[in-house]
Amino acid sequence: VSQPPPDLGPADERGVRAALDAYRRAVRELPLPAGGAAVRDRSDRRRRTRRLRRLATAAAVLVALLITVAVAVAVDHRPPRPAVPSPGPSTSRSPAPRHSPVPGSASPSARPSASRGDAAAPPPSTPPATPTEPGPCPAAQLTGRFGTAASGGGSSQRYGAIGLTNAGPTCVLDGYPGLSLAAADGSGIPVTVNDDTAEPHRPVTLPAGATAWSTLHWDVAQQTGPCPGSTTMLVTPPGGTGQVAADAHIGLCGDHEIGAGAFQPDQPFPLMSS
């Protein structure tokens, strides 16, 4: 066999192949570190291990899922805390005026009814059976309290607040009150209620005994016509049905506008009278 020339030719390729083949033969003749049965055993063991590991992973995922569900259910069953409103950006939504019509009945025992003209009234709702989602407060489980703020000097601007206290199970007030006024003889006093949408409203969750407040504002200078003076304010809770009566002796008569804020958990100011 001749010495390979410096340039690579077919002879060199043959020489390289021959050297590599000789090397392969030499390694092939070495004793194997393990038999085929050992390799198969190892392979089968690993497959079993892998299957077990996959099973364990599936079980762990399942357990984690169950824990997540259990925690979610437990959190849902916790008594909800009253919502604390935080100041948010004011909306550009313009107030939607609502009219409370004068009741047609002049019977002294008849009560004026408040209705919302701007939206379809939601269907009558009762507190849901499950405590997980408190529903809107029905009027039947609320008591009303009205008061005015101290009016300053000769201003014609008047401020008042209507508070609704929950006497039943936890429920939610979300939005603006429906309002109407009744005179001592039971006849209705026409008022137009404007939602005060300067601040976004949030649902107020009322546990038993808690009170939510809506700030009212009106201007006595607008007053025209005869003025019997109201004795009773009838409040329709948002999303609920029925009315809550509160004593409200305010000199408000004629076709009046009242601005009403959304219900919030804090009393806006000390109340003078009811």
Add this chain to the structure above:
Amino acid sequence: VTGAPDPTAEPPVPAAAREFDSFYAATCGDVVAMLYPLTGNLADAQDLAQEAFCRAWQRWSVLSGYDEPVGWVKRVAARLAIDTFRRWGTARRFLAGHRPEVVPPISTDHVALVAALRRLPHRVMHAVVLHYLADLPVAAVADELGVTANATKLLLLRGRRALAEHLADRPTERGGDLA
């Protein structure tokens, strides 16, 4: 955890096991020969070869239908070695310097040949191993290395030239082994 075990590979029937055992006995040495230059350590090459045969057994019902099941094993083994080489190359080179030197029970000429292979640039060495020791055609080598066939041919040419120089320096090797 690599891919799911092939459900067709089970249950192993004794005939398949016998078939696999004889296949392993006939081809394992060649797989080790292919892996030795890639790992630079005979024990590592034997470990990797067993690993590749483990995987082969898990798909044996499919592989036994192949004309050359050893081609599949060699490809898998080469990928294992090259991936390991890429991932742990630095660490392995470092550890290799601290591992007790085990003289492989083959002739010094063969050890020198492996050393010459390992002195080649990695791409060249991978190409030479895949083509001349794993018996992959040039197109398959190009596929494994992710380069074109022409680039593979160039790598092989460089490898052959370097090995020819190595053999020219050791004339006894060819005379002894080809006799």
